[in-house]
Amino acid sequence: MSGRTHDPVCPERTCVGCRERAAKNDLLRIVKNEDACVPDPRGTLPGRGAYVHPVLVCLDQAVRRRVFPRALRAPGALDTKALRRYVEQTTVAKQATP
Numbered sequence: 001m002s003g004r005t006h007d008p009v010c011p012e013r014t015c016v017g018c019r020e021r022a023a024k025n026d027l028l029r030i031v032k033n034e035d036a037c038v039p040d041p042r043g044t045l046p047g048r049g050a051y052v053h054p055v056l057v058c059l060d061q062a063v064r065r066r067v068f069p070r071a072l073r074a075p076g077a078l079d080t081k082a083l084r085r086y087v088e089q090t091t092v093a094k095q096a097t098p
């Protein structure tokens with residue numbers, strides 16, 4: 001992250017895991033696809049979105065409290081396996097880069 005030091009718009013969202021507010025850019029947007037949660041890192045997919053820090057602690061908290069079906073207006077449980085794998089991979093990638 002460099003350049004753009006005076007971006008006038010800095011939208012905030014609440015992480016559904018730890019409930020802390022953070023800049024939208026620091027959070028991962030989650031959308032519903034069929035009966036699964038899918039990551040939307042570019043924020044381009046249509047529909048309702050939920051925001052979570054792209055880390056396992058926040059994701060697991062959100063899954064444990066079943067916030068995704070509520071936040072995404074799903075009638076039943078949502079599959080979060082693919083989402084979890086995505087977060088695991090991005091976390092590992094981040095840790096590998098100094």
Ligand SMILES: [Zn+2]
Pocket residue numbers: 015016017018019020052053058
């Ligand atoms: Zn969080």
